[in-house]
Amino acid sequence: xxxxxxxxxxxxxxxxxxxxxxxADQRGVLLGLxxxxxxxxxxxxxxxxxxxxxxxxxxxxxxxxVAALGMTMIIVSGGIDLSVGSIVALSTVITALLLxxxxxxxxxxxxxxxxxxxxxxxxxxxxxxxxxxRVAPFIVTLGTMLLVRGAAKGLSGERRLEAPATWLNDLLRxxxxxxxxxxxxxxxxxxxxxxxxxxxxxYTRFGRHLFAIGSSERTARLCGVRITRTKIAVYTIAGxxxxxxxxxMFSKLSVGDPTVANGLELDVIAAVIIGGGSLMGGxxxxxxxxxxxxxMAVIQIGCSQQxxxxxxxxxxxxxxxxxxxxxxxxxxxxxx
Amino acid sequence: MSAPLFEMVAIExxxxxxxxxxxxxxxxxxxxxxALVGQNGAGKSTLMAVLAGALAPDRGEMRLxxxxxxxxDPLAARQAGVAMIYQELSLAAHLSVMExxxxxxxxxxxxxxxxxxxxxxxxxxxxxxxxxxIAPDALVGDLAPAAQQLxxxxxxxxxxxxxxxxxxxxSSLGHDDVRALFDLIARLRARDLAIVYISHFIEEVKxxxxxxxxxxxxxxxxxxxxxxxxSQAIVALMVGRGLEELYPRGNRRAxxxxxxxxxxxxxxxxxxxxxGEVVGIAGLLGAGRTHLLRTIxxxxxxxxxxxxxxxxxxxxDPHDRWRQGVGMLSxxxxxxxxxxxxxxxxxxxxSNLAPLGPAFTVMPRRQDASARTWxxxxxxxxxxxxxxxxxLSGGNQQKVAVARLLHHDVDxxxxxxxxxxxxxxxxxxxxQLVDRLVCAGKAVLLVSSYLPELLGVxxxxxxxxxxxxxxxxxxxxxxxxxxxxxxxGTRAAS
Numbered sequence: 001x002x003x004x005x006x007x008x009x010x011x012x013x014x015x016x017x018x019x020x021x022x023x024a025d026q027r028g029v030l031l032g033l034x035x036x037x038x039x040x041x042x043x044x045x046x047x048x049x050x051x052x053x054x055x056x057x058x059x060x061x062x063x064x065x066v067a068a069l070g071m072t073m074i075i076v077s078g079g080i081d082l083s084v085g086s087i088v089a090l091s092t093v094i095t096a097l098l099l100x101x102x103x104x105x106x107x108x109x110x111x112x113x114x115x116x117x118x119x120x121x122x123x124x125x126x127x128x129x130x131x132x133x134r135v136a137p138f139i140v141t142l143g144t145m146l147l148v149r150g151a152a153k154g155l156s157g158e159r160r161l162e163a164p165a166t167w168l169n170d171l172l173r174x175x176x177x178x179x180x181x182x183x184x185x186x187x188x189x190x191x192x193x194x195x196x197x198x199x200x201x202x203y204t205r206f207g208r209h210l211f212a213i214g215s216s217e218r219t220a221r222l223c224g225v226r227i228t229r230t231k232i233a234v235y236t237i238a239g240x241x242x243x244x245x246x247x248x249m250f251s252k253l254s255v256g257d258p259t260v261a262n263g264l265e266l267d268v269i270a271a272v273i274i275g276g277g278s279l280m281g282g283x284x285x286x287x288x289x290x291x292x293x294x295x296m297a298v299i300q301i302g303c304s305q306q307x308x309x310x311x312x313x314x315x316x317x318x319x320x321x322x323x324x325x326x327x328x329x330x331x332x333x334x335x336x
Numbered sequence: 337m338s339a340p341l342f343e344m345v346a347i348e349x350x351x352x353x354x355x356x357x358x359x360x361x362x363x364x365x366x367x368x369x370x371a372l373v374g375q376n377g378a379g380k381s382t383l384m385a386v387l388a389g390a391l392a393p394d395r396g397e398m399r400l401x402x403x404x405x406x407x408x409d410p411l412a413a414r415q416a417g418v419a420m421i422y423q424e425l426s427l428a429a430h431l432s433v434m435e436x437x438x439x440x441x442x443x444x445x446x447x448x449x450x451x452x453x454x455x456x457x458x459x460x461x462x463x464x465x466x467x468x469x470i471a472p473d474a475l476v477g478d479l480a481p482a483a484q485q486l487x488x489x490x491x492x493x494x495x496x497x498x499x500x501x502x503x504x505x506x507s508s509l510g511h512d513d514v515r516a517l518f519d520l521i522a523r524l525r526a527r528d529l530a531i532v533y534i535s536h537f538i539e540e541v542k543x544x545x546x547x548x549x550x551x552x553x554x555x556x557x558x559x560x561x562x563x564x565x566x567s568q569a570i571v572a573l574m575v576g577r578g579l580e581e582l583y584p585r586g587n588r589r590a591x592x593x594x595x596x597x598x599x600x601x602x603x604x605x606x607x608x609x610x611x612g613e614v615v616g617i618a619g620l621l622g623a624g625r626t627h628l629l630r631t632i633x634x635x636x637x638x639x640x641x642x643x644x645x646x647x648x649x650x651x652x653d654p655h656d657r658w659r660q661g662v663g664m665l666s667x668x669x670x671x672x673x674x675x676x677x678x679x680x681x682x683x684x685x686x687s688n689l690a691p692l693g694p695a696f697t698v699m700p701r702r703q704d705a706s707a708r709t710w711x712x713x714x715x716x717x718x719x720x721x722x723x724x725x726x727x728l729s730g731g732n733q734q735k736v737a738v739a740r741l742l743h744h745d746v747d748x749x750x751x752x753x754x755x756x757x758x759x760x761x762x763x764x765x766x767x768q769l770v771d772r773l774v775c776a777g778k779a780v781l782l783v784s785s786y787l788p789e790l791l792g793v794x795x796x797x798x799x800x801x802x803x804x805x806x807x808x809x810x811x812x813x814x815x816x817x818x819x820x821x822x823x824x825g826t827r828a829a830s
Contacts, residue, residue, distance in 0.1 A: 203697050205689045212686050215675035222635065222664060222672055223687040223740070224655035282677045 026288040028327055029275050032320070033291045033298070040302030048302070055183065059172050061297035062190050063088070063252070065290055066245040067264065068271040069197040070123075070238025072289045075272050076201065077234050078214035078281025079130070079137040084242045085264035086148035087122050089257065091115040091246020093152045095168065096161035096256025108166035115250075116243045122148050123239020127232030145265070152258035161256035171251035186248050193241070198286035210234060214281025270317070271296060274324040295320060339402065341366040341530045342387075342418070342499045347396035349382055356382040358554040359396070364499065364530040369521060371533045371545035371562065375574055375763075379554040380534055384501055387532075388420045389413030400499070419492035423504040425484050429477035434458035436476050437491045461490040465520060482513035489520070500524065501532040506540060507621055511824050518544050536786065538567045539820060552576050567816070571788060583767050583792030586775040588612055590795070594748055594779050595662075597805075599641035600631055604805040607798060609748065614770060614780040615808055616794035618787065618819045624803040625783045626667055629752050632781070633657050633664040645748070658687050663746035665737055667753040667783070673737045674725050681707035681721035683736055688744040710739035714765065731762030738766060749773065749780045755789060767793055787816045799823050 041048045067084050074081050098111035105111070122144065129140045171186035181188075201207040209230050212220040221227055249260060273279070274295055275288030296317055303313040340363035349357040357379050364370040374380050385391040387398070389407030398405040400416060407413035410420075427436050434454045435442075443453040458472040467486050470479070476487060485505065492500055502521075506514045521531060521544055535541055541548060542562060549559040550573040558573045575582065591611035598606045601624070609615050619625045630636045632643055634652045642649060645660045652660070666673040674683050681700075684707045685692060692706065693699040707721040714735045718728055725733055734754065741749050751770075755763040770780055770793060784790050790797055791811060798808035799822040806822065 203693070203699065205696050205698055208682065208686070208689055208698050211678060211682065212675055215677040216672070218666075218668075218672040219675040219683075220686070222654060222666055224653075224658040225686070226653075226655055282675070 026276060026285055026291060028331065029288050029291045029295070029324065032274075032324065033295050036295050036298050036302075036320075040298060040306070044302060044305050048305070053301070053305075055174060055187075057294070057297045057301050058187055059184070059252075060301060061293045062172065062186060063245045063248050063261075064264070064267050064271055064296070065293045066190055066193060066248060067242045067268045068289045068293055069193055069286060070241035071265075071268045071272050072275075072277060072284045072286055073197065073201065073207075073210055073234050074137075074238050075269075075277045075279065076214050076281065076284040077210040077231065078217065079231070079235070080141065080269070080279065081123075081126060081235065081238055081242075082138065082141040082265050083122065083126060083144040083148050084238075084245075084268050085261040086145050086152065087119050087239055087242040088246040088249055088261040088264055089259065090122065090148050090152040090155075091119050091243040092250040092253065092260060093156045093161060093256040093258050094118050094243075095247060095250045096163040097155060099163040099166065099168075108168045111166075112168060112247050115247055116240050119243020119246065120236050120240040123236040123242070124232060126239065127235030130235070131228040131231050149258070156256060156258045158258065163250075163255060165254070168247065168251050169254045171248060186251060189244075190248075193244070194286055194290060197241075201284075201286065206230065206233065211282055214283075216282075267293075267296065270321050274321060276324075276328060278328075292324075340364060341401055342405075343399045344383070344387065345397050345399075347383065347386060347398075348394045349386060349391060350394055356554055357386070357393070360551065360554070360556055362387075362549055362556075364532055366498075366528045366530050367525055368547065369525055369531045369533055369545045371535065371541040371548045372551065373535065373538070373541055373548060373570060373574060374551035374557070378551040378557075378574070380551055381503075382554075383551070384420065384503060384532075384534065387413070387418060387499075387501065389418070414492075414495055414497075417496055417498035418501070419495070419497040419499070420501040421485065421488050421492065421503065421505060423507055425481075425488050427476050427484055427488060429475070431476060432472065433462075433470055433474050433476055433479070433487050434472035436487050437461055437472075437494050439491065441495060457494065458490070461494050462486070464493060465490055466523060480513075481508045482510070482516065485509070485517070486520070489524075497529070499530045499532070501534070503534045504536065505533070506535070506537065510622065511620070514540070538570055541570065542567060550574055575788075582764055583789075584771045586771050588614075588771075588774050588795065591777060594646055595632065595781070596644045597628075597632060597641070598643075600628065600638065600643070601640070601803045601805070604641070605798070605807040607805060607808060609779045609781055611747070611777050611779050612774055613795040614774055614782055614793055616782045616784065616790040616797040616811075617800055617805070618784070618790055618797055619800035619823045621785065623800045623823065625800050626752055627803075628800065628805065629664065629750050629781065629783055633662065633750055635664075658744060658746070661745075661747040662750060663687065663741035663744050663748070664750040665741065665752060665754055667756060669730075669733060669737060669757070674733055676724070676726040676733075678725060679722045680711065680716070680718050680725055680728070680736055683725050684710060684721075684739050684743055687740055706743060707739075710742055713742075714739055714769070731758035734758045734762060734766070738769065747778055749778060751780060751782045753784055754782070755784070755786070763789075787819055790819070791816065801825050 047053060067088065071081060071084065094115040095111045098114045099105045099108065126141055126144055129135065130137050172184050175181040175184055201210065209220065209225045212223065212225055213227060213230060217227060250256065253260065271293035272284055272289050275285065275292030277284030277289065299316050300313055342364050344360065344362040346359045346361060347357050348359055360379065360383055362383065372380055382391065386393050389410045389412055405416060407416060437458045438454050443450045455472045462468055462470050465486060470483055470486060476484060505517060509517060525531060533545055545562045547559065548562050548565060548570060550557040550570065552574060557576065590613040593608050593610055595609040596606065617625050617628065627636060631638055634654050634657050638651065645662055648660050670676055681703045685703050689698050692702045704721040711718060711721065716735045716739065717732050725736060728736065738754065754766055774780055782794060791814060794811050796808040796810055797814050799806045799819060801823055
């Protein structure tokens with residue numbers, strides 16, 4: 001074929017390269033984060049931005065962040081996962097069970113690996129039910145939310161499970177000065193996972209397929225994307241990430257607790273949505289999600305350091321969720 | 337015809353830089369059926385949106401029964417007596433027939449809906465249309481498309497409509513229903529309604545209308561008394577240029593068989609597709625043409641018969657078909673053909689991401705470069721490869737969907753209504769492209785509802801009628817007339 005095909009003489013009009021604008025999509029949420037942080041910086045004082053306080057905020061939000069990485073992928077693919085909180089709880093229980101209260105159990109590494117495997121299994125169950133029964137993800141994961149929570153309670157005998165101290169308990173402990181590590185291991189691991197998920201979404205075939213399925217499942221199918229496989233994979237990965245969040249939760253609690261993280265899924269979904277993810281699918285980024293989680297952490301810690309009661313914090317967070325989505329709509333309307 | 341009941345004079349309407357209507361005149365008299373024809377993008381829909389009060393014209397004026405008519409919104413137009421029946425019916429499927437007919441004008445006494453009076457007026461409205469067979473209490477969702485359309489006409493009558501606009505009213509109807517609809521239109525004409533009939537089908541226009549108005553590129557292209565115009569004359573006005581120019585035909589040479597389809601439905605003739613030829617499938621809407629293509633491409637299950645693509649004859653899904661070198665263009669561009677929220681580059685390369693990066697990765701730079709190649713070659717008008725497909729015009733969107741097949745470098749192109757809803761210039765480009773590909777040895781299987789297109793592009797044509805595929809015959813053996821006869825189940829006499 002040759003150039004003559006372009007009958008209207010428009011050849012070459014696409015040559016104008018638009019400069020890549022990193023974080024162009026996340027401008028809104030990053031701006032929001034800056035505004036909220038500045039606000040509390042002024043209210044609380046400069047110590048709000050001190051290293052100790054920043055680390056406190058990071059520790060506070062890290063569990064939501066890790067779970068939200070998986071949720072970002074699911075929401076990009078047009079799905080939703082309500083079972084995240086339950087998987088976190090199950091993961092703390094599995095970890096504690098494998099470590100055994102009397103210390104006669106497996107090594108910490110095996111315990112953590114086991115928890116992640118069980119989380120992945122829960123995710124695979126979500127994916128399999130959604131694709132095989134053709135039931136909406138909201139309904140399926142509403143069911144597995146109860147199912148997994150029940151399993152966690154059953155396995156633990158409905159009580160908190162004591163576990164011996166291992167390095168798992170130190171994952172979120174402040175790094176000792178002089179080691180040059182700066183941050184707790186758990187935060188480094190989270191950062192690595194975030195980079196990995198961001199890369200997967202933007203630069204792999206699997207990631208591009210997720211966007212395609214979320215934007216239009218029928219188009220993806222027409223283009224030969226294997227929908228069933230891809231969906232089961234994304235729920236499995238999200239389950240595994242929720243279990244990693246559970247290990248961090250275990251680290252914080254140092255016990256296996258089947259009732260923990262009740263309602264965590266809503267914080268996780270809120271982080272993705274504030275970060276620009278769309279429940280209609282096809283939109284969402286890791287940077288946005290982490291910024292979204294950070295906004296909620298800043299509000300939470302800022303409010304408590306200002307001595308504001310919990311109800312103020314909830315009202316502010318709720319307003320931000322609705323505001324963020326409205327802002328996003330308004331921006332896309334004015335652009336087009 | 338004395339003074340027209342409804343008149344539009346020098347209507348202009350622009351959307352940004354795009355001029356949709358450039359001084360269009362239109363008039364229809366009481367007791368007259370006026371057909372409005374034109375290619376997609378000619379301005380019919382915009383003109384009707386202005387008429388129905390959904391769009392305000394930039395310039396020009398409208399008169400209804402001699403008085404200025406400038407409805408603020410569709411409701412105002414309806415109340416003034418201008419009613420539209422859209423292609424997609426606007427009925428509440430969960431409500432009953434009478435509730436739909438009297439929607440918004442329900443008889444009430446002290447705030448309570450009076451169901452008896454409602455039933456009586458609905459029955460009267462249906463009887464007026466000669467369809468007492470439709471029960472006022474039936475749920476609209478349970479009715480056949482033809483009956484649903486009647487309910488919609490009855491609703492228009494219930495609010496005292498004087499000008500009735502029918503937009504592609506036969507697109508979801510079977511052959512008998514079309515005849516019934518024509519009878520109905522004749523009855524409404526006898527009751528002195530002014531009727532505007534919009535259609536792509538020249539045969540229908542010839543059969544039902546008194547007068548034809550042709551639009552092309554937002555202007556009046558001509559028209560006249562239907563009885564004095566030939567089909568060819570109407571088409572020539574619509575297209576605005578000779579047909580040879582539009583449908584190029586290079587040096588095509590049919591080669592090896594690439595696709596064989598055997599009896600997917602009972603009584604179907606076998607279909608073979610060779611390299612270097614275009615095989616067209618004609619038929620009425622609902623004849624099963626799209627289903628046939630989707631089955632071949634693995635989007636629908638094979639329930640009987642056999643499909644073979646070269647040596648592959650087992651079950652296959654779309655993923656397998658792409659790997660076998662078959663690509664499909666969907667008729668439903670917005671719903672299936674393209675992921676409208678994704679970029680041009682993502683849409684264009686989606687079926688074939690593998691060459692765009694090492695291992696399992698996709699490098700955006702390589703993706704953009706690939707996309708840019710096709711953007712240039714097909715003259716797709718977009719700002720850059722990362723532009724969201726939704727923002728492109730219909731013709732350019734379709735070119736993105738076609739470019740996907742080129743990016744994948746498929747050998748067999750399965751095209752379902754490739755020129756639906758796009759402008760004439762883009763159409764011409766797609767015809768040129770198909771010819772070039774076929775001359776280069778590719779095979780094309782084409783479904784189209786536009787007969788001149790089938791006759792212009794194809795080497796062989798088969799007709800599908802009620803799910804049965806007829807034998808493919810050389811294009812020289814067909815005329816528009818014989819295709820229509822065959823498609824409607826009336827075997828040619830000879």
